[in-house]
Amino acid sequence: MVTLKINNIEAVVPEGTTVLEAARKAGIYIPALCQHPKLTPFGGCRLCLVEIKGMPRPVTSCTTPAAEGMEVATTSPVIERLRRTVLELILSDHPNDCMVCEQAGSCTLQELAYEYGIRENRFEGERRKYARKDGNPFIERDLEKCIMCGRCVKICDEVQGVEAIEFGYRGFDAKICTPFEEDLDCEFCGQCVSVCPTGALTGKLWSKKGRQLGVREVDSTCPYCGTGCMLTYHVKDNEIVRVTSKEDGLNEGLLCVKGRFAYKYVNSPDRLRKPLIKKDGVFVETSWDDALDLIADKLKEVKAEHGPDAIAGLSSARCTNEENYAFQKFIRAAIGTNNVDHCARL
Amino acid sequence: MHNILVKVCMGTGGIAAGGDEVLAAFNKEIAEAGITASVEKKCSTHQVGCRGLCAKDVLVDVIINDRKVTYQHVRPEMVSRIVKEHILENVPVAELVAGDDYHNFHDKQFKVVLSDCGSIDPEDIDAYIAVEGYTSAQKVLGSMSPEETTDLIKRSGLRGRGGAGFPTGTKWEIAGKQVSDRKYIICNADEGDPGAFMDRSVIEGNPHAVIEGMIIGAYAIGAYKGYVYIRAEYPLAVERLRKALDDARRRNFLGKSIMGSGFDFDILVKLGAGAFVCGEETALIASIEGQRGMPRAKPPFPVYQGLWGKPTVINNVETLANVSYIVRKGAEWFASFGTEKSKGTKVFALTGKIKNSGLIEVPMGIPLRQIIYDIGGGIEGDRQFKAVQTGGPSGGCIPADLLDTPVDFESLAKVGSIVGSGGMVVLDETDCMVNIAKFFLEFTRGESCGKCVPCRIGTKRLLEILERITKGEGRPGDIELLENMSVDIKMASLCGLGQTAPNPVLSTIKYFRHEYEAHINDKKCPAGVCRDLLTYMVLPDACKGCGACLRACPAKAITGEKKKPHAIDPSVCIKCGACFDVCKFKAVKKE
Amino acid sequence: MAGLAAIFGSGAMTNSLREIEGMEVIFIIGSNTKETHPVIANRMIRAFRKGAKIIVADPRKIPMVKFSELFLRMRPGTDIALLNGMAHVIVRDGLQNDEFIADKTEGYEAWKKSLETYTPEYAETITGIPKDDIVSAARLYGGSRRAGIFYTMGITQHACGTDNVRAIANLATLTGNIGREFTGVNPLRGQNNVQGASDAACLPNVYPGYQKVDLPEVREKFEKAWGTALSPKAGLTATEMMNAAVEGKIKAMYIMGENPILTDPNMHHTVKALENIDFVVVQDIFLTETARYADVVLPAACAAEKDGTFSNTERRVQRVRKAVEPPGESRDDLSVILELAGRIGYDMNFTTPAEVLAEFGRVWPALAGIDYHRIAQRGLQWPCPTREHPGTEYLYKDGFPKGKVPFTPVSYIPAAEVPNAEFPFVLTTGRNLFQYHSGTMTRKVVPIEEHAGTPYVEISRADADRLKIKHDEMVKIRSRRGQIEVRARVTSRVSEGIIFIPMHYHEAAANMLTNDVLDPVVKIPEYKVCAVAIESV
Incomplete structure (x- = not known):
């Protein structure tokens, strides 16, 4: 453990903790755009600069390991001036079209511009212009909004192990692209989308469906594989408009392409809406009352004629615990047979 | 029997000027004349630069019984006359002989690193051994402990020649104290400053001195492997380095149990792909690791966590080339040159509006004036001196009234510039200082890796403002904006590139503010350079x-x-x- | 998962997902983790970054191979030869855990004898894996006391599936790599609530909580709890139900959320079965391939339209919450079942899902401590017997419920169907990253279909060249049971002689071809190996 002082507050943290992590633990806010708890430190955005006694210049708190006896100041007139300059520089090369941006309201850059009250900008100049071109149906890329924080590159490599994207080119022309700008070879997990601090990476499905206003969030569990990732449905007007995942679930905010992007089955036009009864080989819509009466009558009839073991029930691994419990109880207690199974083996 | 030696300049510049053909012509003529002379290849472009203008190539020394005569501008068709009149009849060809400026240029210098460059054959390990080469490594490995070795370098006061001037001995000491299964020593030969060719010249002219320095450094810190990270654009240097490494391995100066000492060490060559930022040590490490050459934040410094996360010492070519001479001649000898805090000599690439441009080596602390007027011969066309820009794109401009500033780490920093890797560009009255600042910003803007915001966008915005000033579109307040931005970019950038990129802007504003004001307020370029304002x-x-x-x-x-x-x-x-x-x-x- | 339950006491994952990051060695066999459990693969990659060594055993060069220390490319259906071969080396090199064997196991000596023939040389001839790699794998796994094994259907979906699981259990038992943090045996559940559906006993031989229906004292307990007489006889498994239906023994079938036409092996057989049943009810969210054979179809709410809980692969009970209203008149499955029970004359007296979970906890103590309030933020892992219990991260900390862990000798037997001149290829089936199971949900998602909507067969370059099959060209694949046409994907993922078809696509259903031969114990069909022929169209 090392003991350091941050803004004159003593903090005791395990060795290897960065100054930024130590500050956050102590409840001290330091702005940052490129730092992310899942990723190795990058040190590119320069917003988390702090002053450390004995160091000749401000250092990035996200890359500096806390050391015994360190005295850190997370804010000072110089630090605030530098942060402001950095923000103005970023915004001077940003579309600033928050009005129509999908990410408005959940954009870290927007929030920092708001916090620093940046309306005027000393550094207007050329902005990067990119034609939008991507052939994938999941992820919308708007490179003009990219602030080169590198989170997407790092999560794709360090967490997802895919390395679909890289830094390309130099200086002002630097951009995130596929290696050698070849075709994208991607799992579309959308991890990059989830960590992008701006609107550079968003879900294609989200487009114009709703941002913050009138959107409810409902926490639930992913309906696909057995991992059981926690996810959050964003709902507007009885429609799921976005799926995200919170950091505190067992999956720590990670999802796969199915969990993140395959939610549109819910409001598919092919969904069944009414009970159907087959009459002369053709399905005819009917009422719940008639359908359930028919089923009850038929089951009673078969049970009476052939015994309960002539009836079988097949449940599903996609139904809830409660539904499965009730279903097997229905087959066992109401029908009277153990002919009940589900698709575990398949 | 006369002992005759012909040395033909065969550096990159010499070859470019036709050194190959001149050498072949000498071989042919001497063979036909039926006399015994050993024709020795002589090295490297700096030689060309050092001896005056590059235009004086091909330079040839004809040495008869230790009497050396140097010819300039030698072309193949002149060779038969030199052979006939000088070699056969011992009458030098007066009109082809190099003049006073050539000799002045050399006599005012003091050479340590360059002492054997240009006089020995860089492709012959025996030529290096003949000038006491590898005796330092033998001494260190045979009779000194790593701590004694480090202490010797510490006492010599040697500081890094790559730019920052960090004490070499201290760096070795820290690395030596790290406990690790593996340590590395890297020679940074990724010389990227425009106009700089010190490192290339040293490797082309005397690669074994660099290798010997690395062996001694590796022993001092306990490295088992070394890398030379060198630009792929230096094919001749790479070729000579590789040959030198092979020869050194063959003589067991590298490999297992070097010279029977029990110390194992070998060196690999890594080619850089021409990114300026890879001269920054953490970017260089990333590049060797096979990643994009982007700098990492320090701390942790490479001496603690460097290549593959292991303690790593990175020294510049010139730094390492000093080491064997220090061991041979003693720390006290080395420390006797230079100033109190800046010991020894420094190699500079002297260019620009100067009569004798080229590679020079001078003791630290020598006044700028002496370099420019005594060695450099003054300003081209005898125009008026305006400023000297030192330290490459990261440096600053020093005006005429500061010409007596001594050239050392502290003094140059005090006047807003740096020693840097040793670039020295002389500017005269026909140079526009706004335009000079713009030139350097164009370079740094293009070479920024794009990782950190202040450098990526800041250099672009600085350049845009400079561009509009030179176009006559400058606005009131632009100077202050440039100053404020520059200070912020310097403080907020991740690596040395961004931390120094605004220096040319700041120093030109500091000493030539009136030129900026003339551009902005009067829409005039006093030097008559900015076309839009003429x-x-x-x-x-x-x-x-x-x-x-x-x-x-x-x-x-x-x-x-x-x-x-x-x-x-x-x-x-x-x-x-x-x-x-x-x-x-x-x-x-x-x- | 009866194989595992019979040995250790439970068929569930013994570790939790978090523990993956603390493992030294991760042995993945028969699991394409990166595609079927992508977020678990993320954990494994994080372990890899922390220095864990990963061994992948699979017939295909699956994506996790990128992170592996060793890739054991085996012939399909030869798992036992590999696992026994590894055990042979561990014993030969003295890497076994003698203390664990002495204290906690039985049958070691007899089992050890059964390994004698499984030399690495012999294992190589069966599996096709170079013997040195088998030795390296054994030393890596056997040399660690923090090693985890992960498997899925690649192990179980064989006629010898139970023996495969036993061979895995033997390996873990031999090294004592079970019952502690960061080490264990982990079957990864393929579907979101397989664990929960099994816990809740949608299984023919047990009541909720794996309590055997044929034990009188258990039956009495449930008769008392449910207030009615219960059948003392174990029921039929899904595949057996279909066989019984073909024989005319099943007259009515109620299918809730299942699509056996696509998911059961030998599709023709399943169709015949359903056609032979007098009255079929299907309750689902779409008119599935199976629903077309129903007499009554009931529109159900999907996972986003109802409240409840799912239990994930690490035994964690987590909340499912209603986010949107179901479309039209569709209703959640629970309310339908409750109402139907009432109409049949058995009132279950539940009004909310929370009450159902409460009763579940009363009949099975492992869930007794879990209620909706406690899992509002984050789920709890069973066993969780009391309201104060924090849940159980890994199983068998305090020993094994059955006492000693038995070593069970198993021997390699070739798959039920091996290639011959007429059917020279081995077909293996599975999932891909983008689709899910029978595709009921994912195939209704436009971007998924745009990207991965076309069925395909993976074939090696060598086979494709030999048969003059070009990439993306339609090919016909035949087995003894049926044939399909599908596009060829020429890839280095499969080796020569092996082809792979994902199971998701009704238009080229892999289960037209697969063999419905069952594992004798747990009745899992052999989806992973059958013999087929392939030709261009």
Whole structure:
């Protein structure tokens, strides 16, 4: 453990903790755009600069390991001036079209511009212009909004192990692209989308469906594989408009392409809406009352004629615990047979 | 029996000027003449630069019984005359011999690192051994402990020649104290400053001195493997280095149990792909690791966590080339040159508007004036000196009234510049300082890796403001904006590139603010460089009406009858300066 | 998962997902983790970054191979030869955990004898894996006391599936790599609530909580709890139900959320079965392939339209919450079942899902401590017997419920169907990253279909060249049971002689071809190996 002082507050943290992590633990806010708890430190955005006694210049708190006896100041007139300059520089090369941006309201850059009250900008100049071109149906890329924080590159490599994207080119022309700008070879997990601090990476499905206003969030569990990732449905007007995942679930905010992007089955036009009864080989819509009466009558009839073991029930691994419990109880207690199974083996 | 030796300059510059053909011609003529002479290849471009202008190549030394005569501008067709008159008849060909400026240039220097460059064959390990090469490594490995070795370098006061001037011995000491299964030593030969060619020249001229320095450094810190990270654009240096490494391995100066000492060490060559930022040590490490050459934040410094996360010492070529001489001649000897805090000598690439441009080595602390006037021979065309820019794109401009500033780490920093890797560009009255700042910013903007915001966007914005000033679109407040931005970019950038990129802007504003003001307020370029701010006009009193300007004007902007004063239509004039150049009567005025 | 339950006491994952990051060695066999459990693969990659060594055993060069220390490319259906071969080396090199064997196991000596023939040389001839790699794998796994094994259907979906699981259990038992943090045996559940559906006893032989229906004292307990007489006889498994239906023994079938036409092996057989049943009810969210054979179809709410809980692969009970209203008149499955029970004359007296979970906890103590309030933020892992219990991260900390862990000798037997001149290829089936199971949900998602909507067969370059099959060209694949046409994907993922078809696509259903031969114990069909022929169209 090392003991350091941050803004004159003593903090005791395990060795290897960065100054930024130590500050956050102590409840001290330091702005940052490129730092992310899942990723190795990058040190590119320069917003988390702090002053450390004995160091000749401000250092990035996200890359500096806390050391015994360190005295850190997370804010000072110089630090605030530098942060402001950095923000103005970023915004001077940003579309600033928050009005129509999908990410408005959940954009870290927007929030920092708001916090620093940046309306005027000393550094207007050329902005990067990119034609939008991507052939994938999941992820919308708007490179003009990219602030080169590198989170997407790092999560794709360090967490997802895919390395679909890289830094390309130099200086002002630097951009995130596929290696050698070849075709994208991607799992579309959308991890990059989830960590992008701006609107550079968003879900294609989200487009114009709703941002913050009138959107409810409902926490639930992913309906696909057995991992059981926690996810959050964003709902507007009885429609799921976005799926995200919170950091505190067992999956720590990670999802796969199915969990993140395959939610549109819910409001598919092919969904069944009414009970159907087959009459002369053709399905005819009917009422719940008639359908359930028919089923009850038929089951009673078969049970009476052939015994309960002539009836079988097949449940599903996609139904809830409660539904499965009730279903097997229905087959066992109401029908009277153990002919009940589900698709575990398949 | 005469002992005859012919040394032909065969550096990159020498070869470019036809050194190969000259050497072949000597071989042929000497063979035909039937005399015994050993024809030795002589090294490297800095030689060319050092000995005056690059234009003096091919340079050839003819040494007969230790009497050396140097020829300049030698071309193959001259060889037969030199062989016939000088070698056979012992009468030097007077009109081909190099003049006083060549000798002045050398006599005022003091050479340590370059002492054997240009006199020994870089491709012959025995030539290096003949000048006591590898005796230092033998001494260190045979009779000194790593701590004693480090202590020796510490006492010598040697500081890193790559730019920052960090004490080499201290770096070795820290790395030596790290406990790790693996440590590395890297020679940074990724010389990227425009106009700089010190490292290339040293490797081309004396690669074994660098290798020997690395062996000693590796022993001092306990490294088992070394890398030379060298630009792929230096093919001759790479070739000679590789040959030198092979030869050294063959003699067991590298490999297992070097010279029977029990110490194992070998060196690999890694080629850089031409990114300037890879000269930054953490970017260089990333590049060796096979990643994009992007700097990492420090701390942790590479001496603690460097290549593959292991303690790593990175020394520049010139630093390492000093080491064997220090071991051989003693720390005290080395420390006897230079100033209190900056010991030894420093190699500079002297270029720009100077008569004798080239590679020079001088003791630390020598005044700038002495370099420019005594060694460099003063300003080209005897125009007026304006400033000297030191330290490459990261450096600053030093004006005439500071010409007595001593050249050492502290003094240059005090006047807003740096020693850097040793670039030294002399500027005269025809240079526009805003334009100079713009030139360097164009370079750094293009070479920024794009990782951190202040460098990626900040250098771009600085350049945009400089561009608009040179176009006459500067606005009130631009100077202050440049100053404020520059300070912030310096403080907020991740690596040395961004931390120093604004230096040319700050130092030109500091010493030449009036030039900026003239551009912005009066829309004038005092040096007459920024084309958008120039106006050309005919002085009616001086004009003889000869019509030369009229004929030279590609835009047909000049009108006038013969023998009557002509006139330039400013709305048509494209400011090419053709009229100014052709007028024999100084009747065209530029302002 | 009866194989595992019979040995250790439970068929569930013994570790939790978090523990993956603390493992030294991760042995993945028969699991394409990166595609079927992508977020678990993320954990494994994080372990890899922390220095864990990963061994992948699979017939295909699956994506996790990128992170592996060793890739054991085996012939399909030869798992036992590999696992026994590894055990042979561990014993030969003295890497076994003698203390664990002495204290906690039985049958070691007899089992050890059964390994004698499984030399690495012999294992190589069966599996096709170079013997040195088998030795390296054994030393890596056997040399660690923090090693985890992960498997899925690649192990179980064989006629010898139970023996495969036993061979895995033997390996873990031999090294004592079970019952502690960061080490264990982990079957990864393929579907979101397989664990929960099994816990809740949608299984023919047990009541909720794996309590055997044929034990009188258990039956009495449930008769008392449910207030009615219960059948003392174990029921039929899904595949057996279909066989019984073909024989005319099943007259009515109620299918809730299942699509056996696509998911059961030998599709023709399943169709015949359903056609032979007098009255079929299907309750689902779409008109599935199976629903077309129903007499009554009931529109159900999907996972986003109802409240409840799912239990994930690490035994964690987590909340499912209603986010949107179901479309039209569709209703959640629970309310339908409750109402139907009432109409049949058995009132279950539940009004909310929370009450159902409460009863579940009363009949099975492992869930007794879990209620909706406690899992509002984050789920709890069973066993969780009391309201104060924090849940159980890994199983068998305090020993094994059955006492000693038995070593069970198992021997390699070739798959039920091996290639011959007429059917020279081995077909293996599974999932891909983008689709899910029978595709009921994912195939209704436009972007998924745009990207991965076309069925395909993976074939090696060598086979494709030999048969003059070009990439993306339609090919016909035949087995003894049926044939399909599908596009060829020429890839280095499969080796020569092996082809792979994902199971998701009804238009080229892999289960037209697969063999419905069952594992004798747990009745899992052999989806992973059958013999087929392939030709261009």
